[in-house]
Amino acid sequence: MRWVPAGLFGVAAFLGGLAFGAVPLESLGRDELASMTAYTVLLAAYGGVLVLLPASALAWVFHWIGLRATAAEWHAMIALGADRRTIVREASRDGLRRAAIWAGVGAIAGFTLGLVLPYYRPAGVSLGLEPSLYALAGLLLTYLVTVTAAWIVAWLAARSLTGARAAGSSWDDAGAGTPREPGRGVGRVLAFQFVVVGLSGGIMVADRLFGIGPETVYSAGDVWIINSLAVTGFICIISGLALAARAIAALTRALALRLARGLERGATKGGRAIATSAQIAADGLAHRSGARSLAIGAMGAVMVITALSSTTSSLDDARGEISGRLALEYTVASTDWWDDMTAPSGAVNEPLDTAVVEALLSDPRVTAVPYGVIRDDSWQWTEELPDSSVTEHTTRSTVLVVDPSDLEVRSSGGARPLGLQDGTATSTPAALTWESGTFGGGRDDLYVLPNSNTTPMVTRTWAEAAYGTVPLVGVMLWPADSGDIAGAPQAGLNSGVIEIAVTDDEIALLDEVVADAGAAGLPAMSVSTNEIYGFLTYGSAFVGLLTVLAMPLAVTGLILTVTLAVASVKDRRRDYATLAALGAAPRALRLAPALESGLTVIAATVVGVPLGTALGLAVSHPTLLAEGAPLDPVETTWGFIWELAHASWALPALVAGLALLASVAAAAVLGMFMSRGTPVEELRTAEKEGVR
Amino acid sequence: MTHMAVGEEAAYALRSRGLTKAYGAGDAAVTAVDHVDLDIPEGVLTAVMGPSGSGKTTLVHLLAGLDKPDAGQVWVGDDEITAMRDKQLAKVRGRIVGFVFQGFNLLQTMSARDNIVLPLRLNGLSQDPSWFDALVDMLGIGRELERKPYEMSGGQQQRVAIARALITRPRVVLADEPTGNLDTHASAEVLSHLRVSCRELGQSVVMVTHDPTAASYAGQVLLFADGKVAGHVTDPTPDAVLAGLDALAGVER
Numbered sequence: 043m044r045w046v047p048a049g050l051f052g053v054a055a056f057l058g059g060l061a062f063g064a065v066p067l068e069s070l071g072r073d074e075l076a077s078m079t080a081y082t083v084l085l086a087a088y089g090g091v092l093v094l095l096p097a098s099a100l101a102w103v104f105h106w107i108g109l110r111a112t113a114a115e116w117h118a119m120i121a122l123g124a125d126r127r128t129i130v131r132e133a134s135r136d137g138l139r140r141a142a143i144w145a146g147v148g149a150i151a152g153f154t155l156g157l158v159l160p161y162y163r164p165a166g167v168s169l170g171l172e173p174s175l176y177a178l179a180g181l182l183l184t185y186l187v188t189v190t191a192a193w194i195v196a197w198l199a200a201r202s203l204t205g206a207r208a209a210g211s212s213w214d215d216a217g218a219g220t221p222r223e224p225g226r227g228v229g230r231v232l233a234f235q236f237v238v239v240g241l242s243g244g245i246m247v248a249d250r251l252f253g254i255g256p257e258t259v260y261s262a263g264d265v266w267i268i269n270s271l272a273v274t275g276f277i278c279i280i281s282g283l284a285l286a287a288r289a290i291a292a293l294t295r296a297l298a299l300r301l302a303r304g305l306e307r308g309a310t311k312g313g314r315a316i317a318t319s320a321q322i323a324a325d326g327l328a329h330r331s332g333a334r335s336l337a338i339g340a341m342g343a344v345m346v347i348t349a350l351s352s353t354t355s356s357l358d359d360a361r362g363e364i365s366g367r368l369a370l371e372y373t374v375a376s377t378d379w380w381d382d383m384t385a386p387s388g389a390v391n392e393p394l395d396t397a398v399v400e401a402l403l404s405d406p407r408v409t410a411v412p413y414g415v416i417r418d419d420s421w422q423w424t425e426e427l428p429d430s431s432v433t434e435h436t437t438r439s440t441v442l443v444v445d446p447s448d449l450e451v452r453s454s455g456g457a458r459p460l461g462l463q464d465g466t467a468t469s470t471p472a473a474l475t476w477e478s479g480t481f482g483g484g485r486d487d488l489y490v491l492p493n494s495n496t497t498p499m500v501t502r503t504w505a506e507a508a509y510g511t512v513p514l515v516g517v518m519l520w521p522a523d524s525g526d527i528a529g530a531p532q533a534g535l536n537s538g539v540i541e542i543a544v545t546d547d548e549i550a551l552l553d554e555v556v557a558d559a560g561a562a563g564l565p566a567m568s569v570s571t572n573e574i575y576g577f578l579t580y581g582s583a584f585v586g587l588l589t590v591l592a593m594p595l596a597v598t599g600l601i602l603t604v605t606l607a608v609a610s611v612k613d614r615r616r617d618y619a620t621l622a623a624l625g626a627a628p629r630a631l632r633l634a635p636a637l638e639s640g641l642t643v644i645a646a647t648v649v650g651v652p653l654g655t656a657l658g659l660a661v662s663h664p665t666l667l668a669e670g671a672p673l674d675p676v677e678t679t680w681g682f683i684w685e686l687a688h689a690s691w692a693l694p695a696l697v698a699g700l701a702l703l704a705s706v707a708a709a710a711v712l713g714m715f716m717s718r719g720t721p722v723e724e725l726r727t728a729e730k731e732g733v734r
Numbered sequence: 735m736t737h738m739a740v741g742e743e744a745a746y747a748l749r750s751r752g753l754t755k756a757y758g759a760g761d762a763a764v765t766a767v768d769h770v771d772l773d774i775p776e777g778v779l780t781a782v783m784g785p786s787g788s789g790k791t792t793l794v795h796l797l798a799g800l801d802k803p804d805a806g807q808v809w810v811g812d813d814e815i816t817a818m819r820d821k822q823l824a825k826v827r828g829r830i831v832g833f834v835f836q837g838f839n840l841l842q843t844m845s846a847r848d849n850i851v852l853p854l855r856l857n858g859l860s861q862d863p864s865w866f867d868a869l870v871d872m873l874g875i876g877r878e879l880e881r882k883p884y885e886m887s888g889g890q891q892q893r894v895a896i897a898r899a900l901i902t903r904p905r906v907v908l909a910d911e912p913t914g915n916l917d918t919h920a921s922a923e924v925l926s927h928l929r930v931s932c933r934e935l936g937q938s939v940v941m942v943t944h945d946p947t948a949a950s951y952a953g954q955v956l957l958f959a960d961g962k963v964a965g966h967v968t969d970p971t972p973d974a975v976l977a978g979l980d981a982l983a984g985v986e987r
């Protein structure tokens with residue numbers, strides 16, 4: 043068991059190495075550097091929370107399990123006058139030594155895989171075994187942080203195992219001898235957590251609804267507010283996760299217990315052995331102890347994270363497909379608005395001949411979406427680069443004005459799944475030629491959807507309310523038979539990138555259609571860029587991270603689930619022996635461990651998957667959590683329903699199924715193994731293993 | 735030893751023939767129970783005494799079917815438990831024999847009450863509330879019922895362990911130093927209860943003890959040394975028991 047904590051930190055370091063191995067090796071430009079900084083912040087925040095915290099918690103559990111036999115010796119030694127601090131130091135040094143090796147192996151393995159596997163590399167970045175300094179620094183940081191965490195956990199575990207409280211019963215919250223005041227301290231911690239989550243969550247909700255933070259930064263005070271909000275958000279996430287972990291553990295346990303008791307009652311008539319098994323399993327599940335709660339919570343958390351990452355990545359794929367389909371490939375218009383940067387602000391007022399529009403819309407060879415165009419006022423903004431130099435920019439942007447329902451011909455639901463509604467704008471990948479990604483940057487009444495990665499568009503209703511009548515200026519065209527996705531969404535970390543490939547044949551066909559519609563003389567434009575890079579935004583990087591981590595997390599979770607199932611059964615070895623001595627049927631005793639872990643996995647699935655899915659839906663939702671975005675009940679709900687219909691449960695189902703099979707099998711084998719000897723032999727074995 | 739006429743075998747609660755159990759191998763081997771033949775009559779309280787390490791615990795484990803001998807046979811009533819399959823053996827442990835462990839072996843996760851009724855639940859037996867109350871009353875653990883074992887003193891845990899062994903009204907009770915953690919008063923109470931239930935209910939009790947006073951409650955005392963029955967005292971008073979033990983020590987010297 044002793045290698046498990048170190049192994050867990052090895053896995054954490056592996057994931058960290060993987061993430062940094064994926065950092066491009068080419069020298070980074072300023073924009074990339076900025077986005078990589080965002081990426082690093084994300085890694086630190088989410089990676090730390092999603093990987094290092096659970097790893098630490100579990101490592102702590104396994105330290106407890108592994109050191110239990112030793113703990114009795116320690117107590118004896120302390121009672122005989124040995125120095126507790128020396129013992130703790132030795133034990134934590136041992137943990138540090140093991141973790142140093144495992145984390146090193148993990149970090150380097152992950153880093154190498156990140157470098158070598160195309161799946162983990164942003165598109166357009168060549169492969170090579172020559173990491174950037176930036177990535178190497180990240181690797182070193184990962185290693186140091188992981189090893190430090192391992193050390194701290196080992197120290198804490200050794201400390202608490204040598205403490206007076208832990209004397210005697212190791213799994214129990216309460217120590218032997220001194221009767222405990224039930225749940226006093228726990229209740230206070232819980233209340234404190236509630237207060238913290240309530241306060242920080244309240245502030246975040248208020249910020250979402252009313253926008254507490256300043257729109258533009260004018261003074262040091264504004265900076266302070268913005269920073270405070272960021273910190274509050276972080277506190278909210280951390281404390282919320284801690285509380286959620288508690289809730290997951292409590293719910294999972296309650297449900298597993300309920301299932302076991304139900305089975306006990308239900309089976310009383312059927313089979314005596316099954317009823318007894320269920321009763322033994324229920325007794326085990328009812329046992330409330332810190333470590334066991336953590337174990338059950340970990341199983342629930344595995345299911346939450348699996349469902350979360352599966353939901354976000356499947357929705358990301360579905361949206362990527364829509365982004366690609368709605369990306370402008372070819373257009374004909376009354377004027378070359380895409381090149382003309384001198385025209386006045388507001389709607390482009392050169393209507394396209396209605397006959398041309400009609401002809402294009404009715405041509406079966408093409409899919410056509412008519413649009414108007416508005417231009418934003420120019421606005422200034424300053425950019426602060428990582429080297430602290432400040433650049434002034436003047437930006438003016440252009441956006442297409444569409445009836446959202448017109449987009450239905452190209453993609454079911456149009457751009458609604460991307461969050462397009464009155465008051466939002468889709469935003470383009472940077473490489474489209476006209477400046478558009480920042481449209482609305484100067485407007486308070488328009489929210490730019492950062493991850494939409496498609497043609498920049500706003501709704502006609504919003505545009506006309508803001509700018510007056512917007513005539514139809516042009517038509518976007520796609521070949522009707524291009525059933526396949528024009529822009530293929532990229533997997534993994536590249537989810538912010540779409541590819542558009544318009545072939546020469548297609549352009550020739552579209553030219554012909556335009557000529558047939560009597561618009562041969564009008565300006566037309568096709569996007570020849572093959573690849574369009576999206577911004578690596580906070581949102582998409584988070585999604586990307588979850589997508590990339592989905593498989594490693596699932597595998598880790600699976601291994602953990604099985605290990606924990608086995609550990610928690612082993613922990614009851616003494617109980618099982620006593621039950622055998624009291625006449626429990628051998629069959630019941632053999633079945634009980636399998637039942638106990640099976641029910642736990644089932645409960646973890648039933649609790650974790652809906653929770654993770656709900657979380658995934660919320661995180662993926664284009665407007666729900668975005669500060670400044672409209673919060674229209676109909677649109678928000680529609681978004682949720684769309685998400686629900688497009689989320690995939692394949693991964694959680696697979697993980698749950700495998701976890702169930704594997705942990706039940708492992709527990710069954712263990713159960714068989716544990717009931718081989720006589721009760722007295724089993725009691726002796728339990729004693730030898732330090733199970734009390 | 736009480737002698738019975740041939741054909742009245744059923745009157746023995748426990749019997750063993752050639753019962754042997756050794757631990758370890760080679761030079762380190764210890765024969766904890768060495769070819770022991772026993773006939774424990776029904777309705778009698780039998781005490782087993784002997785120096786520590788003489789094999790008493792091993793013996794009662796074997797008699798209760800909690801461990802397997804290397805050789806020899808054990809009968810509980812008419813049934814040879816050493817020939818039984820696991821399933822039948824579990825029935826014997828659950829319904830016919832009650833056992834009090836030297837280390838109690840209470841389930842730490844359960845309250846005293848749940849520990850006491852556990853054998854009933856495990857064996858699908860219904861609870862007799864008046865019997866439960868009588869036991870609790872006799873053992874004086876009414877105030878400890880909702881406590882967990884780790885919240886109780888050794889003596890309290892011991893009483894819970896005794897209640898658990900008696901709750902199914904087993905025909906045979908085996909107890910490994912059941913009064914080791916009790917004060918004089920409590921131990922007198924437990925012992926007289928055991929004696930009464932032997933006499934009046936026909937229950938048979940075998941108890942390991944160190945205490946000559948405790949042994950004096952017994953109908954017979956077996957003296958155990960080096961894995962063998964080294965003698966017995968049929969009408970034990972504390973003095974008679976002490977004399978027997980002294981004689982035993984003399985033999986050893």
Ligand SMILES: Nc1ncnc2c1ncn2[C@@H]1O[C@H](COP(=O)(O)OP(=O)(O)O)[C@@H](O)[C@H]1O
Pocket residue numbers: 726757758764765766784785786787788789790791792793
């Ligand atoms: N599990 C074991 N492994 C090895 N030796 C044992 C074991 N249990 C008991 N013994 C040895 O067997 C002998 C009898 O032990 P036990 O039955 O516990 O004696 P008692 O209960 O009379 O003190 C002792 O010498 C003891 O050391």
Ligand SMILES: [Mg+2]
Pocket residue numbers: 790791792836910
């Ligand atoms: Mg003993």
